[in-house]
Each structure stands twice: as structure tokens, then as C-alpha cells.
Amino acid sequence: MIEAHIRKRFPPGPESAGFLLDIEFQAGPGVSVLFGPSGSGKTLALSSIAGFVKPDAGRIQLDGQILYDADSRVCLRPQLRSCGYVFQNYALFPHMTLRENLAFAAVRHARLERYRVVSEMLDRFELGPVSGRRPHEVSGGEQQRCSIARALIGNPRLLLLDEPARGLDLPLRASLYRVLRQVRAAYQIPILLVTHDLDECLELGDRMLVLREGRLVQTGTPAAVRERPASIEVARLLGLTNLFRAEITALDPGRGQSRLRFEGFELAAAYLPGHFIGDRVWVSMPSEELRVSAGARPGPNQTSARLLNACQRSQSVRLEFAGDLSVDLPRAEFEKQKHNKEWLIEFPAAALRVLESGGANENPG
Amino acid sequence: MQGVDWFPLWLSLRVACISTLASLAVGLWLAYVLANRAFPGKELVDAAAALPLVLPPTVLGYYLLVVLGRESAFGRLYEWAFGQPLVFTWQAAVVASMLHAIPLLVKSARAAFESVDRTFEMAARNLGASEWRVFWRITLPLARRSVFAAGVLAFARSLGDFGATIMIAGNIPGRTQTIAVAIYDAVESGNGALARSLVLAISAISVAILYLASWIERRGQAA
Numbered sequence: 321m322i323e324a325h326i327r328k329r330f331p332p333g334p335e336s337a338g339f340l341l342d343i344e345f346q347a348g349p350g351v352s353v354l355f356g357p358s359g360s361g362k363t364l365a366l367s368s369i370a371g372f373v374k375p376d377a378g379r380i381q382l383d384g385q386i387l388y389d390a391d392s393r394v395c396l397r398p399q400l401r402s403c404g405y406v407f408q409n410y411a412l413f414p415h416m417t418l419r420e421n422l423a424f425a426a427v428r429h430a431r432l433e434r435y436r437v438v439s440e441m442l443d444r445f446e447l448g449p450v451s452g453r454r455p456h457e458v459s460g461g462e463q464q465r466c467s468i469a470r471a472l473i474g475n476p477r478l479l480l481l482d483e484p485a486r487g488l489d490l491p492l493r494a495s496l497y498r499v500l501r502q503v504r505a506a507y508q509i510p511i512l513l514v515t516h517d518l519d520e521c522l523e524l525g526d527r528m529l530v531l532r533e534g535r536l537v538q539t540g541t542p543a544a545v546r547e548r549p550a551s552i553e554v555a556r557l558l559g560l561t562n563l564f565r566a567e568i569t570a571l572d573p574g575r576g577q578s579r580l581r582f583e584g585f586e587l588a589a590a591y592l593p594g595h596f597i598g599d600r601v602w603v604s605m606p607s608e609e610l611r612v613s614a615g616a617r618p619g620p621n622q623t624s625a626r627l628l629n630a631c632q633r634s635q636s637v638r639l640e641f642a643g644d645l646s647v648d649l650p651r652a653e654f655e656k657q658k659h660n661k662e663w664l665i666e667f668p669a670a671a672l673r674v675l676e677s678g679g680a681n682e683n684p685g
Numbered sequence: 686m687q688g689v690d691w692f693p694l695w696l697s698l699r700v701a702c703i704s705t706l707a708s709l710a711v712g713l714w715l716a717y718v719l720a721n722r723a724f725p726g727k728e729l730v731d732a733a734a735a736l737p738l739v740l741p742p743t744v745l746g747y748y749l750l751v752v753l754g755r756e757s758a759f760g761r762l763y764e765w766a767f768g769q770p771l772v773f774t775w776q777a778a779v780v781a782s783m784l785h786a787i788p789l790l791v792k793s794a795r796a797a798f799e800s801v802d803r804t805f806e807m808a809a810r811n812l813g814a815s816e817w818r819v820f821w822r823i824t825l826p827l828a829r830r831s832v833f834a835a836g837v838l839a840f841a842r843s844l845g846d847f848g849a850t851i852m853i854a855g856n857i858p859g860r861t862q863t864i865a866v867a868i869y870d871a872v873e874s875g876n877g878a879l880a881r882s883l884v885l886a887i888s889a890i891s892v893a894i895l896y897l898a899s900w901i902e903r904r905g906q907a908a
Contacts, residue, residue: 372807398810411808415826424822425812474813 322347322478322510325378326368341365341534344378347510351500353521353542354514356531357557362514365531366480369512370405371398383477404471404479408486410463412455418442418466419451428474437473445469445499460488461495468499472507479503479511485520497523518558522546530554552602552675561646562605566674568597580672584643585623589672602675608648609671612639614660622666630654641665689882692859693867696775697887700863701843704782708839711783712790713832717820719791720798721806734791737784745784746852753780753853775861778854782843789839797831798824830902837898841891 325344332338341361345352354362367373369380371387374395380388382403387396412421422441426434442451445465450458455466464484471479481500485493501524504511515521521528521542528542530550538550549555555563569586570579576591580603595601618624625641637654639647647665649657719731737745754760755770763771771777801824809819825832847865854861856870864887871880 370807370811372811398807399813399815401811402813403811405808405811407804407808409804411802411804413805413809413823413827424809424814427813470812 321383322369322512323379323381324365324369326365326375326380327377328364328368328373328375339534341368341375343529343531343534343536345529345536345539347512347527349508349510350526351504351511351513351524352527352529353525354512354529354531355516355518355521355525355557357516359533360531361534362516362531363482366405366482366512366514369401369478370403370480371396371401402474402476402478404474404476406467406471406479406481406484408482408484410455410467412463412467412470414455417452417454418447418458418462421455421466421470422473425470425473441469441473460492464488464492464496465499468503472503477509479507479509481511481513483514483516485515485517493520500524518542518546530557532557548673549604549675555602555604555675560604561607562610562644564603564605564644566601566603568592568595568599568601571595571597577669580674585618587621587667587669587672589669589674592674595674604673604675605667605671606673607638607646608636609668610645610647611666611668612647612649612657612660613664613666614657614662615664616662618664619666621669622664625663625665627660627663630658639663689879690858690867691886693862693864693883694886694890696778696862697844697864698890700775700778700782701840704779704786704843705836705840707779708783708786708790708843709836712787712835712839713794713825715787716791716794717798717824719795731791731795735788738788738792742785742846742848743852746781746849749777749781749784749849749853753777772853773855773857773861775854778846778850778861778863781849781853782846784849785842785846786839789842790835793835793838794828794832797828797835800831801827834898834902837894841894844887844891 323346326341328341330336330339339359339361341364343361343365354365356362364373368375369387375388375390377390378388379386379390382401386392386394387401388394412418413424416424419438419442422438423434426437429437439448442448445468447462447466447469450462455463458466484500485496488496497520500511500513504524513520513524525542528540528545529536530538530545532553538545538554545554546558546560549558549560552563564582566580566582568578569581570577571592572578573591578589578592578595580587580589580601582603589603592601616624625643625645627639627641629640631638631640633648636648636650639649639654641647641663645665715730715734719727750772751757752759753763753771755764755772760771771780805823805827806819809823814822845865846863847869850863851866854863856862856866858867858870862870864883868880868883868887871877871883
């Protein structure tokens with residue numbers, strides 16, 4: 321269990337605006353993803369926990385042991401923190417073989433045990449055949465597994481991963497995810513993973529902590545966060561499409577319905593508890609839940625739109641319409657409709673999600 | 686070549702060897718501290734360490750005489766401990782050579798240590814390695830080529846010192862007369878044959894050392 325409250329301020333310099341990191345969170349066993357754009361303080365948070373950076377204030381506790389406490393002036397050296405750290409570029413020592421890299425990290429084991437522990441770790445991470453080679457002589461996947469094995473060999477109480485998938489091609493990424501899932505199953509320790517990739521987060525994360533400009537703006541399971549972003553900022557960070565401003569024009573709790581007026585069209589949506597008629601809200605419409613058909617006269621909950629572009633993707637086709645609307649279609653569906661001259665977009669009521677803390681203080685755009 | 690006294694050559698090689706080893710110990714430590722620690726007055730220390738590179742050697746010799754002379758605190762301590770004064774012995778020549786070698790070492794070793802990717806050192810600390818272990822197993826091996834080159838330069842510099850050596854170690858034939866001093870002495874007294882022999886010998890040795898160094902360095906890069 322890691323409990324952290326980290327506060328660190330960077331004064332504005334000639335090349336950068338000032339920055340304040342101020343986050344507080346707890347994480348138990350399983351993968352907790354620190355998600356945020358570059359410059360949101362994710363890596364800084366990891367470095368503070370590992371002890372590479374000293375925060376200005378706060379307290380970091382791991383399994384009840386204090387690693388850092390500003391009030392009592394405790395700041396353990398990185399050597400004493402037992403936090404495994406997997407660096408972005410792996411940081412395998414280039415002048416040592418893979419076996420020597422692991423042996424270097426095995427100092428916490430008794431001298432006579434080391435050889436056996438290292439061999440076991442090499443086997444577990446399928447590195448036996450290449451254990452005598454240097455890092456630059458083995459494949460990217462082997463380097464990656466070696467860096468994870470090295471971080472785990474000292475039996476850390478916490479594993480920190482700094483954008484481990486950055487710059488990896490797809491097969492390597494898939495193998496990384498497989499290894500990390502095995503690690504999650506085999507080690508009952510908290511794993512903190514830093515990323516700005518939503519897919520990675522959904523694939524690996526048990527929990528998700530969304531960071532923005534040094535603050536935590538939302539926490540929850542990745543699926544829940546994606547389903548219900550707490551604010552327009554979070555929705556934008558997640559890269560959600562179809563984010564629109566709307567005004568509530570009708571609320572009917574009896575039928576469980578509401579009506580939302582957008583620029584140029586009006587749609588029926590599910591009832592919105594806690595809102596009033598006249599409220600201005602942000603609405604997100606997941607692009608894979610919208611439907612399209614041919615036609616010129618919009619029916620209920622439909623609007624006609626002009627197709628600008630159809631982008632081929634690996635699993636689907638993304639149709640981009642005028643007015644920043646986009647719809648994802650399965651490839652087969654697109655084949656059927658690709659000769660449409662005029663397009664209608666249909667918005668099922670369930671596809672309209674009102675972002676809760678839309679509040680009056682939100683600035684449009 | 687008959688009748689040439691080779692003592693100055695052997696003395697110089699011995700002085701340069703000892704001075705290089707001692708300078709490595711001091712210089713690498715200072716370079717590591719400068720490269721890794723932040724403390725007030727750090728750049729002042731760096732500047733002070735570079736001072737011997739720019740001061741005239743005789744000025745250095747004068748300073749050494751002041752600091753290590755028989756009247757100074759250090760001089761008296763040394764005499765009490767070893768039963769003889771430091772000045773005008775070959776050990777004093779070692780000190781003079783070190784004063785030339787250390788700045789070279791600090792300058793190049795600091796740059797070499799700073800060019801080692803910090804993440805390797807962070808990773809090593811994260812894996813539980815003490816600072817001592819980080820230095821010996823990570824920083825020094827990764828910077829070894831530059832440090833080796835710096836060591837060779839320091840050795841060459843130690844071999845050739847004249848000004849500071851003659852000030853503090855003197856020119857006592859058979860005791861403190863190093864090769865640079867001996868060559869000067871031979872030319873002064875019109876002994877051209879001796880001067881030529883010594884000049885040729887020291888030139889050949891220097892070329893051999895530099896060639897050996899670059900060969901080792903090239904072989905290191907290939908590996």
C-alpha cells in the first residue's frame with residue numbers, strides 16, 4: 321500500500337512557466353495508472369516516490385514505513401526505499417551482461433543465494449539463452465523483460481514504471497502488456513504505471529488517476545473514467561470525440577427523458593437528475609455509439625450532416641462530418657454505406673452523456 | 686651513448702608514475718564530487734582546481750615553497766613524521782608534478798562523469814547500490830575511456846614538469862634532478878651529447894606512451 325501526498329513547486333524560469341505538483345493518492349496491489357499529458361507531473365510524482373527528487377512538502381508512506389515526511393524532515397535515500405523502478409529507456413547498464421545486470425541488483429539477497437536467485441529470475445523472464453550478452457546485443461523485448469526483472473529481483477514493495485511502452489512498435493507493446501499482466505498476477509504489490517495512452521490504461525489499469533497541470537482531476541476504474549469523464553478537461557485528455565455544449569430545454573422525470581438543444585439541432589436524451597431546465601452542459605457522444613444512414617430528411621434524434629472525410633483505421637472507419645462530428649463504423653457497415661450521397665446521423669438517447677461537473681464556470685471552447 | 690647518466694630518466698618515470706597514481710586518487714574524487722554534489726562555492730573550487738593550468742610554473746613552485754617549506758606548519762609536521770624535510774627531495778618533485786596533473790584530471794574526469802547518462806546512476810541507487818558502489822561499478826566503468834585518456838595526459842604532464850620541480854625539489858644530480866631539469870642543466874653546461882641523448886629518449890618514450898594510449902582507446906571502442 322502506497323500513500324502519497326506530494327507537493328513540489330518549480331519557480332517559473334526563462335524557458336518554462338512555473339509549475340506546481342500537488343497530488344494525494346493511495347494505491348493498493350494491482351496496477352494504478354497515472355494518466356496525463358506531457359508536463360502534467362506524472363514522472364515527477366514517480367521520481368518523488370523513488371527518492372530521485374525531494375518534494376517541498378507532504379508525506380510518502382509505503383506499507384506503513386515513512387519514505388518522506390516534510391514535517392519530521394525524513395527523506396530516505398533511494399537505496400533504502402525498496403521501490404522497483406523501470407526507466408523509460410530501460411537504463412540497463414551497457415557494460416554488463418544481462419546476468420550481471422540482475423546480479424548487480426541482487427545485493428539484498430544473501431551472498432550464497434544470489435546465483436540461484438538470478439538464474440531463477442532469468443528463467444522466469446525467458447532470458448536464460450541470452451543471459452551472457454550485453455544489452456545492445458539482445459532484442460528490444462529482451463531488454464524490456466530484463467529491466468523489469470532487474471527492478472523486481474530485490475523484492476520491492478512497489479513497482480514504478482515510467483512510460484514503458486513509449487516508442488515501442490505494436491508487437492513489442494503487446495509482449496510488454498503480457499509480461500506486465502504476469503507480473504501483476506505473481507507479485508502482490510502496488511504497481512504505478514505512468515502513461516498518456518488511453519488504450520494502455522484500459523488494457524492494464526485496475527485504477528486510473530488522471531493528472532492535469534499537477535493536480536489529480538479524477539480517479540476510478542479506467543472503464544468508468546472513460547464512460548463518465550468528470551469534466552470537459554478530462555474528456556479532452558482522454559481524447560474523446562464529439563464534445564458539445566448544449567442547453568437543457570426539457571426535463572421529464574416521469575418518462576425518464578430530457579431534451580438538449582445543440583447549435584442547430586435538438587435531441588432527446590435520458591433524464592438528467594440534478595439538473596435544471598436552462599442549464600448549459602457539456603455532452604460527450606462516443607463516436608462508436610452513433611449511427612449513420614442515407615437520407616436527407618432527419619427523423620427523431622437525427623440530424624443531416626455533410627461528410628468531410630472517411631479515415632481508414634485498423635478496426636473501423638472513422639467518418640468525419642462538418643461541425644466536428646465523427647462516427648466510427650465497423651468496416652463491413654461502411655462498405656454498405658459508402659455510396660451514400662446524403663448522410664443522416666442518429667443519436668441514440670443512451671449515447672448522449674452529460675459531463676457532471678459541467679458547472680457554470682466552464683468556458684466554452 | 687657511453688657515459689650517459691640515465692638517472693634523471695628513471696627518476697622522472699618514477700616521479701610521474703607515483704604522481705599520476707596519487708593524482709588519480711585525489712583528482713577522480715574531486716571530479717566526482719564536483720560532478721555529483723551541489724554545494725555552495727562549488728564553482729569556486731572548480732576554478733581553484735584549474736588555477737595551476739594558468740599560473741606560471743615558477744609561481745606554483747613559490748607557493749609550494751611557502752606551504753611546504755621547513756618553516757611552514759606542514760613542513761614541520763612532515764619533518765616530525767618522516768625525520769627529514771620534504772623540500773629538495775624527489776618526493777617534493779612528486780608533489781610538484783601532482784599540482785600539474787590534478788587540474789588536468791579534474792577537468793577531464795568531471796566532464797567524463799557528467800557525460801555519463803544520469804539514469805544509469807539513478808537506476809543503480811534505486812537498486813540499492815551505495816554511492817561507493819555506484820562510482821566503482823557504474824560511473825567509472827562508463828567513463829573509463831575518457832578517464833584513461835586523462836590519466837595518460839596527466840602522466841605526460843608529470844613527466845615534463847620543469848618550473849615547479851626546480852623550485853621545490855632543486856637540481857641535485859643523482860637525487861632530485863629530473864629529466865627536464867637535467868636537459869636544461871646539460872645545455873647550460875655545454876654538454877650537448879648528454880642533452881641530445883636525454884631529449885631523444887624522452888621524445889621516444891612520450892611518442893610510445895601516446896601511441897599505446899590511443900591504441901588501447903581504439904581497442905576499447907571496438908569491444
